[in-house]
Amino acid sequence: DDAQGRAAAGAVVKGGYKAVAILHDNSSYAKGLAEETRAVLKKDGVKVVFYDALTPGERDYTAILTKLKAAGPDLVFFTGYYPETGMLLRQKKEMGWAVPMMGGDAANHQDLVKIAGNEAAEGYFFISPPLPQDMDTAEARSFLEAFKAKYSTVPVSVWAVLAGDAFKVIEAALAAGNDKPESMAAWLKNLKDMPGLSGSLGFDAKGDRVGEFYRTYTVNDKGVFVLQPK
Template sequence: GWDVPMMGGDAANHQDLVKIAGPEAAAGYFFVSPPLPQDMDTDEAKNFLKAFKDRYKTVPVSVWAVLAGDAYKVLEAAIAEGNDDPEKIAEWLKQLKELPTLSGKMGFDEKGDRVGDFYRIYKVNNAGKFELQAR
């Protein structure tokens, strides 16, 4: 009976939220998260989603598979540049600004945080689907 807006972070970016809570209880829930795979508009993301859907007959239910692919691409690029130990890789990542990845241009600041406009706001609709609210 507590009718207040609820908001959370990117851990809620998975259909298990609706599965566990039920569509009625989850309706109206907001969360801040990396974009859902179907909301990514890079050519790399579109190609990945097509290949994924061709193989599994659905799109990924969360962004985590896509971000794992991005992590692989970043490490692959670092190693290809001759960085062969963790400290060299960490330094190389801090200068990275616009590597094309599935989720967009990848870059990091001096602390190692991702730079650029990346996070989105989603809301669970009455049918239990995640709707993009803001970029």
């Protein structure tokens, strides 16, 4: 969405990258994020040297990685999901190509490291809403306690958290008397600053979430996702 695209472009600019390769998987989410990021990078004067899609679910991405390498980027941004991200990281390392790689919140799943391997995943970074174990809000603490009590572990993916936030806003819309899709959508598009599990909840006129809730995570040498300072 627009907010994640702006956050991703901001991370690219902050990192000082000048020539970015953008790869997506043709899904509506990943393609949308790729398009938005490309547009923002263009405004920021960052060169996009490669823009294309891979086919998800394949086992060998050597051909697309070879094309990416030939474009000479100083950063690869793959906007798709963690299974393909893990494969790209692993095969990029097997090629001996040390270019940095980043992703969006579709990569925020611990299985990414299982697929890539710790060594190949080290240094990879992604833009995502924070996990509750990385937050210090009452909502996040309460959710984490309940999650731990039921599953004896912490969430390995942000999706359980975002599903919880979706439930909270739908519940609030219903409580406000909106039981029809049209009235619910209109109410949600006017929602601002509602406390959520992943930060403040609100939506713009397009239905995209608003607010500075996207953060950068980096994978360390032990395969742990480490939240970076703002």
